[in-house]
Amino acid sequence: MTDLPASAARSTWNASDWHEALVVEAYAETPTARTIRMRLPAAAALPALVAGQHIDVRLTAPDGYTAVRSYSLASAATGGILEITVEELTDGEVSPYLVRGLDVGDRLEIRGPIGGWFVWLDEEPAPVQLIAGGSGVVPLMAMIRAHEAGTNPSPFRLLYSVRSPEMAYYRAELEELARVSPRFDLDWVYTRRAPSGWPHAPGRLDLTRLAASVQPLGSTALTYVCGATPFVEFAADALVRSGRDPARIRTERYGGAEGG
Template sequence: MRLPASAALPQLPELVAGQHIDVRLTAPDGYTAVRSYSLASAAPGGVLETTVEELDDGEVSPYLVRGLDVGDRLEIRGPIGGWFVWREEEPAPVQLIAGGSGVVPLMAMIRAHEAAAHPAPFRLLYSVRSPEMAYYRAELEELARVSPRFDLDWVYTRRAPSGWPHAPGRLDVTGLAASVQTLGTSALTFVCGATPFVEFVADALVRAGRDPARIRTERYGGADGA
């Protein structure tokens, strides 16, 4: 979903990869609902871009996915956030670990990193239920193919592609270690996904000797990480 900044913000503040916005909807009877959505891109140009996962029992996401029309006005607050962000001044390698829709703010970091031709390596470990459930799959795979600065690892928890060398299953300590060891202990690590997924990954990284100060986490509600 791409939101023209002029629809809600006369002057768009600087966007930083990893930030989010709050969207507030108000019904005719005055009832309001507020939801937070991560920015999928931090590129300049007067556009806020985010990705909305439609929830069957959601109050807001079905409207944003199916009911919103070009020209509709939304009340937006943000961008928000200054810790779970990646900036070009960061010299260290970056390990990104995503579960399901938790890839959205990490995608903003990947896009910003590539746009800047930043020399530090980026690596994404992405856990999804099946190939069809992956966000930005084509873009990620193409970037991993052509960019010398970006690598991509997949974990499929329910169904893997035909010919995939590993059986489907949740990310475990062995799989996590195999992916993250490539960049070394100096890497800055960003983890985003459902709370159980994030807690497992962060705890496993610390137990493996990673400096907690080099691990940044963001989580959302729900019991399933991918």
């Protein structure tokens, strides 16, 4: 495995500049998504990352054409390694290459970290309710991992809506965490196909399922909702109509463009 040039390792990190990152691992997360781990140059100079932030990725074609997409970070830069998970879009310019064409040892141009609103800080004392639809779980996973790595005693709860079991990101890690961690609970909603013996019929997240998941943490919980725009709008509106303070609800959404 090749390393980054020494000159890159000595450079000063600027979040608004483009930097080269070395791909050190890439594996399928679902049939249509891939997790990519990158080693950063100047890791010691990288500003502190906050769970929930994202980076920009830029691809440049041989003719000079460039395409830039934003991807949420799935974890902090532990040991100078960044992790993203990319969902392939059939009409995308960037995601098909990242999911099917990128190899370990390749380099990616990245910029960031970016974002300061849809983030979780370890000093936050309130319990946290996370609500994810599909690939919207990625920044929430960064929060879950940061929470588990720290000492914050506040409970975390994730409500994760997916089409079917095999389309769930980080499924094994989430289920193991829910089994062993006293600070983390997990609820699933399956919209197309549920596991054998699942107590609920497949279907979209509704008011009953939403209420059942968020009630245990109470009305003071800080809530993060991430997913496709209709999913986020439904969940946020339902929370407000149920009496939740809008100031305690943070949302991030994606539409038809690539990203996740």
